[in-house]
Amino acid sequence: MDSDDGKEKGGVTAVRKGEEMKSLEKATADYEKAKEKMEASKARYEVDLKRFKAAEIAKTEAENLEIVKIIRAMDMSIPELEAFKKRMKNELPGRVEIQKLIKKQEIIMLQQYQIK
Numbered sequence: 001m002d003s004d005d006g007k008e009k010g011g012v013t014a015v016r017k018g019e020e021m022k023s024l025e026k027a028t029a030d031y032e033k034a035k036e037k038m039e040a041s042k043a044r045y046e047v048d049l050k051r052f053k054a055a056e057i058a059k060t061e062a063e064n065l066e067i068v069k070i071i072r073a074m075d076m077s078i079p080e081l082e083a084f085k086k087r088m089k090n091e092l093p094g095r096v097e098i099q100k101l102i103k104k105q106e107i108i109m110l111q112q113y114q115i116k
Contacts, residue, residue: 064108071105081109 076084085102 064104067101067105068108068112071109078109081105 071081088098088102
């Protein structure tokens with residue numbers, strides 16, 4: 001073979017090896033850059049996830065406070081409230097939303113009375 005075309009018989013010339021080294025260096029650099037971006041992205045994700053969870057907790061707490069206000073405005077004793085809950089559950093069995101609200105109210109009331 002001709003030595004001008006960059007190849008030797010039985011192997012790769014120094015020029016070709018240099019190209020392979022550059023290719024390896026580029027691949028390594030690309031790998032490191034992608035790894036850094038991934039780590040930065042992961043860190044941002046973790047921060048966003050913490051922020052989301054904190055917002056979710058705050059939202060739930062605000063909803064619970066609103067439910068407590070509604071229950072307190074009803075001015076019922078605990079037995080009256082339990083009877084009301086049973087009536088609502090029996091009269092409106094298809095109303096899943098109301099049943100969920102009642103369940104939340106029960107939990108909140110239990111928490112409130114356990115704190116006192």
